[in-house]
Amino acid sequence: MRQRIVDCEILDPASGKRFWGYVEWEDGVICEVGQAGPGEAGEVSAGVELISAHGNLLAPSFVDLYADFCEPGFEYRENIASGSAAAAAGGYTHVLLRPDTDPCVDGEDTVRFVLEAGAKAGLVNVLPAGCLSRKLDGESLAEIGEMADAGVVALLEGDRYLKKGGFLRRCMEYGDNFHLPVILTNEDPTLVEGVVHEGLVSAISGLKTSPSVAEEVAVARHIALAELTRAKTHLAKISSAASVRLIKDAKARGVPVTASVAIHNLILNDTSTLGYDPMFKIWPPARSEEDRKLLLEAVIDGTIDTIVSDHSPKATEDKELEFDLAATGALSIELVFPLLNKLVLAEELDLVSAIRAVTVGPRRFLGIAGGEIAKGQPADLVVLDRNTDWELDYFELRSRGRNTPFLGQRFVGRTYLTINRGRVTFRRDG
């Protein structure tokens, strides 16, 4: 069955090319890409089903390297089915899941469970990650080889810091044995008291803090270990200018590291905590405005390769508490594009860099095909409406959670259509 999407402005982030045209695919693989004016379909053969993009932008679909679908164990927050629906609505076709569930993904049976649940939902390619340590104990290796065979794409301990540096080294070496990259979050817990950036704002608010140095120290350790073990290492959710400097230097020296930033750290700074609203309680902390601006520059110059959602749904009753006691994290996967568009409209980020960070960057890390709109590439595409003005209301979200600081806010731009291997997995109605 051949399908052709027409009336779209095509953006190919790898090359930076932008042109009006059409894309045709068969059996989930792109067979033709051509130019055509707005509203035109080009020369269409018989039997080809036409899909209209209604004059919107067409880009490769998004890939997420860090999301929590909470299943097994925390289904009251989200499950793989609802998370998949949210991700497809966000323009994603591939999502890497946090394995620190309950039970955690530390063996082939849990890997299979996750893959089956993802296949059953049938909306995104659920990419399982495996824990580094057995039962997340931080000391003994998980069955990494078996997990690799079962389909795990990377090793990740969740938002945890491996206290034993020696153990982390062994994990990286062993993972590299099975060609599995390691994704590491970066905060030395002995340097922090809380989750609010230590700065002038926390001096006023009196909230418990997490200084940038806690991240910097962790990043330095991880870069050194990557250099030693030559394991492919991804430094996830960078939040401070200091870390960016270390990463830039490491890359220049040829250390095999890549880096990501969570979408909220590009939007918020530490002043968001002044109202003590737990909806703004996120980790890594939103840091100073200077940090935020430097993170944006790092995305543009490629020091940061990827933007991740860090989708963290939480139960409402766990957020409706005093700041100190409230759960940390915000859901985000459906909102990544509207938030990126906000940055583009404010001229803080250019469109090509933004799209590249959620399409090319993550695919390159995982070594999966796509991210380019060309013949022979998988038909993993997203249509983005960059103009509609809309308000985020409670019922809009497909996630089971409602914990976003942006409820009730107006946005410009949203996803319109998501196409996964040629199949439409999300269509915006209305």
Place this chain on the structure above:
Amino acid sequence: MATHINHLLDLEGLSKEEITSYLDLGEHFKGVSQRRIKKVPTLRHITVVLFFIENSTRTKISFEIAAKRMSADTLSFAASSSSLAKGETLLDTAKTLMAMRPDIIVIRHFAAGAPHFLARNVPAAIINAGDGGHAHPTQALLDMFTMREHLGKIEGLEVAIIGDIGHSRVARSNIHGLSTMGANIRVAGPRTFLPPHFNTLGVQVYDRIEPAIEGADVVMMLRIQKERMGKDLFPSDREYARFFGLDAQKLKLAKPGALVMHPGPLNRGVEITPDIADCNNSVILEQVENGVAIRMAVLYQLGKHLVEEA
């Protein structure tokens, strides 16, 4: 429901005029407390709930006396004996309290921002009696009242605040209030007690007590929480007392007639020697008396317009 609800959550948002009106009212209410009948009927239509999640005897009693002197009804709520100990959330407890229709809730809590959380979710006037390390507005108001009473003004005063500044809500509220009123502030303490950003709040930061006290009009000593001693913030009582405690020798560096203040309770022999705690310059007991007057003023300001629409 009340026609218009005001709160006192912290001093950051208050103007010079607003702070001054609290201080002026405090004078009137201090007068009431010195009469034969230490009561006025003004707030007899008001119910005040004392919601003390973090324990406190002095502040709680002070608010209770203040409310009773305004003829308000009081209801007291302590964390340990309450439903909070059984796992009920702050929000649910507050909503249950609202069923008894309190007009004013005075809250002390160990989490910064808890009063702001209540103010967003509960239709009563909220007074912050101390929220974690963030603010203690009535303490700062009574401190400023005491200074003004003795020294005639606040603008231009040199005020030294000594102790665990980083964790102190008393320090923060005083810094905000005194800055608004035009005083010059010096803070001092061991480096472990001084977070790196306080100099941007407009205060001079010292890691020795002597330069902070020199030429000061007011020396305010903060309580050292003994549970922090001997861990990673400070080695021992003895060392703290020697380098950062206030004694007669160090007090000589201040201006003659400088006020010695302390929010209480005192650790005699640690942050302040007994002879200085009781000396002529010390206004520590007056601070307590002024606390009642200021709290009467705050209850009056917030309570006077609360009324049930017929």
Place this chain on the structure above:
Amino acid sequence: MTPTRVLAERQVAGAQEVRNAIELLLAPISSQVSEGNTCIVGIQTGGVHVANRLLSRLHQRGIPRPPVGILDITLYRDDIFIGRQQPIVRQTDIPFELSGKNVILVDDVLFTGRTIRAALDALVDFGRPASIRLAVLVDRGLREYPIQADWVGMKIPTVIQETVRVELVEMGLSDDRVVVYTREA
């Protein structure tokens, strides 16, 4: 409170009429004060000025100054919660023992009687007076409580929409007079 326009203003008593009214009050007050064990308490703020005028007249007559107090009734009002205006709490100072004394309570204008009701409540919180007599410069009628003055300087009939203002030189003004005016609703 948003200021409203004054629609009509008329002077109902000039300097001479005010002085006559003061003299009317002075007669009974002097004899009461001369009997001893009497004090004068002026109600903030108008009553304080009237009391000061009475005291200077007493002094001119050679009568020894009795104990004098000032009383602010803001905290005793019955309409504190109707937020029509920001009530300003002013000074109260009764620097003597009130119990057993004969109090002469002084106010400038007697109207609904609510102010006097509040003043009585406040006074008895200070002690148990032997007696309380009320002296007012102007009685404008329209009582809402069963309260009357013992001694009245002048009676001025008014309607509810009007406001009566007593102006005395003690207030820093050029001359004494009493003015009645109406504001727009």
